[in-house]
Amino acid sequence: MAKTEWKAGNMLYPLPAVLVTSKSGDGVPDVCTVAWCGTVCTNPPMLSISLRPSRKTYENIMATGVFVVNVPGEDLARATDYCGVRSGKNEDKFKAMNLTVETAPHTDCPMLAEAPVSIECKVNKTEELGSHTMFIADVLAVHVEESFVDEQGGFHFSDCRPLVYSHGEYCGLGKSHGTFGWSVRKKKGPSLMKKGRKKRKDYENFH
Numbered sequence: 265m266a267k268t269e270w271k272a273g274n275m276l277y278p279l280p281a282v283l284v285t286s287k288s289g290d291g292v293p294d295v296c297t298v299a300w301c302g303t304v305c306t307n308p309p310m311l312s313i314s315l316r317p318s319r320k321t322y323e324n325i326m327a328t329g330v331f332v333v334n335v336p337g338e339d340l341a342r343a344t345d346y347c348g349v350r351s352g353k354n355e356d357k358f359k360a361m362n363l364t365v366e367t368a369p370h371t372d373c374p375m376l377a378e379a380p381v382s383i384e385c386k387v388n389k390t391e392e393l394g395s396h397t398m399f400i401a402d403v404l405a406v407h408v409e410e411s412f413v414d415e416q417g418g419f420h421f422s423d424c425r426p427l428v429y430s431h432g433e434y435c436g437l438g439k440s441h442g443t444f445g446w447s448v449r450k451k452k453g454p455s456l457m458k459k460g461r462k463k464r465k466d467y468e469n470f471h
């Protein structure tokens with residue numbers, strides 16, 4: 265392989281393209297697409313999103329201190345793009361994209377019924393970094409679509425067909441290349457994720 269050096273920029277892909285739901289100080293809901301997001305701590309569970317101050321979502325989170333990260337499936341690709349190019353300052357994007365608002369129980373925030381995963385967050389720290397302000401938040405609760413949970417309580421995330429954002433393109437997950445720890449497993453067997461609660465706890469503690 266031969267690499268060409270490029271000037272410093274954002275080139276860490278793929279990322280999830282999530283739909284962040286929030287509400288204004290006087291209770292008007294909004295939804296906005298965010299790709300600058302990530303998991304930042306296992307215990308306590310924390311994640312971050314980075315927003316430009318010009319976003320309505322930024323104003324909402326500054327006013328309320330809470331938001332919900334909704335992970336869209338591939339079926340929400342159009343809504344995900346739309347909510348990233350139109351502002352809640354000018355229109356109701358839920359109505360425009362036919363999205364259903366539910367109320368998240370721990371934050372009283374709007375939450376998307378159509379997203380298979382919704383993560384309720386409360387801002388813990390705000391970091392002004394430059395173009396973007398990073399909201400580092402505690403995860404208060406996670407809501408997952410029941411049809412992706414098996415009888416043992418295992419959640420099959422990939423079955424949600426989460427939408428991925430890669431350098432300007434929306435994609436699906438593609439082919440699986442193994443499960444966590446497969447490179448050191450002696451015998452072929454079920455993945456840790458499928459082995460029940462104790463092993464799943466081991467998996468969670470490893471990250």
Ligand SMILES: Cc1cc2nc3c(=O)[nH]c(=O)nc-3n(C[C@H](O)[C@H](O)[C@H](O)COP(=O)(O)O)c2cc1C
Binds near residue numbers: 315316351352
């Ligand atoms: C794929 C995609 C990813 C985006 N990621 C971010 C992001 O991480 N941070 C941000 O401030 N804006 C991001 N945007 C832009 C906002 O979603 C966009 O400005 C939106 O209109 C803001 O909506 P609001 O004003 O209703 O909050 C992204 C847009 C797209 C299409």
